[in-house]
Amino acid sequence: MAEIETSRLKKRKRKFIKRSTRVDLTPMVDLGFLLITFFVFTTTMSVKTAMNINMPIDKDGIKDDVCESCVLTVLLEKDNRIIYYKGAAENNPEIKQTGYAPAEIRKVLMDKMYKVEKMRGKKESFILIIKPTAASSFKNFVDITDEATICNIKRYYIDEIKYADKQILEKNFY
Amino acid sequence: MPKVKLPRKSTIVDMTAMCDVAFLLLTFFILATKQKPPEVLAVKTPTSVSATAAPDKSILITMTKEGKVFLMLGDDTKKNAIIDDFNTTRNLQLTSTELAKLKKEEYIGLPINKLKSFLNSGQEMPASLMDGIPIDSTNNELSFWMRSVTNAYAGGDQSELQKMILVKGDGEALYPIFKNIKEALKANEIFKFRIVTEGENVPVGSELYKTGKEVKK
Numbered sequence: 001m002a003e004i005e006t007s008r009l010k011k012r013k014r015k016f017i018k019r020s021t022r023v024d025l026t027p028m029v030d031l032g033f034l035l036i037t038f039f040v041f042t043t044t045m046s047v048k049t050a051m052n053i054n055m056p057i058d059k060d061g062i063k064d065d066v067c068e069s070c071v072l073t074v075l076l077e078k079d080n081r082i083i084y085y086k087g088a089a090e091n092n093p094e095i096k097q098t099g100y101a102p103a104e105i106r107k108v109l110m111d112k113m114y115k116v117e118k119m120r121g122k123k124e125s126f127i128l129i130i131k132p133t134a135a136s137s138f139k140n141f142v143d144i145t146d147e148a149t150i151c152n153i154k155r156y157y158i159d160e161i162k163y164a165d166k167q168i169l170e171k172n173f174y
Numbered sequence: 175m176p177k178v179k180l181p182r183k184s185t186i187v188d189m190t191a192m193c194d195v196a197f198l199l200l201t202f203f204i205l206a207t208k209q210k211p212p213e214v215l216a217v218k219t220p221t222s223v224s225a226t227a228a229p230d231k232s233i234l235i236t237m238t239k240e241g242k243v244f245l246m247l248g249d250d251t252k253k254n255a256i257i258d259d260f261n262t263t264r265n266l267q268l269t270s271t272e273l274a275k276l277k278k279e280e281y282i283g284l285p286i287n288k289l290k291s292f293l294n295s296g297q298e299m300p301a302s303l304m305d306g307i308p309i310d311s312t313n314n315e316l317s318f319w320m321r322s323v324t325n326a327y328a329g330g331d332q333s334e335l336q337k338m339i340l341v342k343g344d345g346e347a348l349y350p351i352f353k354n355i356k357e358a359l360k361a362n363e364i365f366k367f368r369i370v371t372e373g374e375n376v377p378v379g380s381e382l383y384k385t386g387k388e389v390k391k
Contacts, residue, residue: 025189032196039203048219050228050340050368055360076349102377110381132349138237139345141352142220142371150223152381160353 051142055158070125072112074105075165076144078135083172084108089164095172100143109151128156131165215244215281215301220345222371223382228340233323234370235316236281237343241351242306244283245319249338252326253277260322268293283307286315309354317358324362335364342370 068087075083080100085093098104109128116126128148132141141158148156161169215236234246247253257277261268264286268276272293276282283304284292292299308315327335341355359367376383 025193029189029193029196032193032200036196036200036203039200039207043207048228048370049222049224049373050226051222051224051371052226052366052368053341055356055365106377106380113381132353134348134350136349137345138343138347138349138352139220141349142222142345142369146220146222146224146371146374150377150380150382152385 051145053145053158067120067125070116070120071127071129072109073129073131073165074144075161075169076130076132076136076140077169078133080137080140082144083169085168086112089162089168095168100140100147105144105147106151109147109153113151113153123152124154126153126155128153130156130158131161132158133161133169217342217344218346219342219370219372221374222369223374223376224371225373226368228368228370229338232338232340233335234340234342235355237341237347237351237355238301238306239344239346240306241347242283242304243309243316243351243355244281244301244304245307245316246281247323252323255326256319256322259325260319263322263325264318266290282319286318309351309358311354311357314354314358314361316355317361320358320362320364324364336366337368339364339367340370341367 068091071088072084072086073089077083082098082100082105083095084098085095087093096108098108113123113126117123119125130141130144130148132144145156145158215238217236217238230248232246232248234248236244236246238244247256254277257273260266261273266286266289268290272290275293276289281301283301283306285305285308288305307319324335339359341352343352359365
């Protein structure tokens with residue numbers, strides 16, 4: 001009996017095959033790339049940018065040369081409306097209305113800028129005056145200043161609604 | 175004709191290298207992404223084409239949709255000085271424990287008369303319950319705060335301070351609130367500041383696009 005047992009053991013030892021330690025890594029690679037794609041697609045790039053605002057110092061008056069026909073005033077009204085007129089408010093300008101879509105306000109600004117360029121020889125003569133009303137939102141304000149940057153308007157000023165502007169608004173829209 | 179025996183090669187490729195690459199990329203992306211700090215004040219900023227990145231260290235004036243104004247003093251080195259200065263200039267008579275508590279607050283969003291009771295209550299107050307800093311033209315407390323800010327930075331490089339002053343506002347906030355913030359800054363002779371916006375691409379074909387210059391207003 002003992003003999004047989006040893007022989008069996010010997011046989012078993014001989015039968016023992018060395019198994020490879022290799023694992024199939026394909027599923028793991030799949031998982032890895034799946035996670036990468038997931039993270040790449042889910043992360044939203046939100047880089048906060050800063051827009052510079054320069055306010056005029058009240059003390060010194062503006063000494064720039066200003067021609068009336070070079071000025072475009074935009075009044076930011078409620079419900080994302082823009083009311084604009086050319087020249088001074090006191091001289092009964094033609095009042096028009098537009099919106100914030102690129103086809104609207106940008107076209108208005110560009111048209112006026114080209115007109116001024118034709119008339120005066122340089123784009124820099126064009127002056128944009130932005131007057132936000134109390135009913136306009138912060139977004140409107142940022143949008144219009146941004147639009148001025150997009151149109152590469154070198155001179156734009158932010159002003160408050162004056163009496164003449166109020167009258168224009170009342171006369172035309174209320 | 176004897177058959178040409180093409181040796182059959184196994185199609186199994188060693189995946190170890192590929193696996194390494196995949197996980198290396200994964201770890202890289204996870205570590206490289208900057209975690210967005212949890213926003214205490216939910217504000218949806220408008221977009222602009224500006225390409226200047228907002229600085230991390232800043233004096234941030236936040237304007238919520240409801241028109242409340244909060245002040246965040248992000249520069250830790252000056253925060254204590256600003257709050258101490260505010261305490262003395264406005265004569266708040268806060269005790270040292272109250273001051274220490276105020277300094278720990280992430281943002282300031284209460285009018286002066288409610289500040290002391292809040293600090294003594296020992297309770298957390300969500301931003302939605304805070305009144306915000308009053309900015310009416312009659313009682314513009316933000317300008318007092320900005321006075322303390324300018325006091326704390328006095329003597330230093332003022333252009334550095336100008337770069338740090340940020341106004342972040344919800345797009346739906348009304349313009350007069352922004353105007354009052356502007357007034358508060360103006361009262362302290364701060365004429366340059368920045369508005370925090372979400373980035374946006376320059377529209378193709380626009381004047382700015384044609385110049386192709388870096389957007390810097």
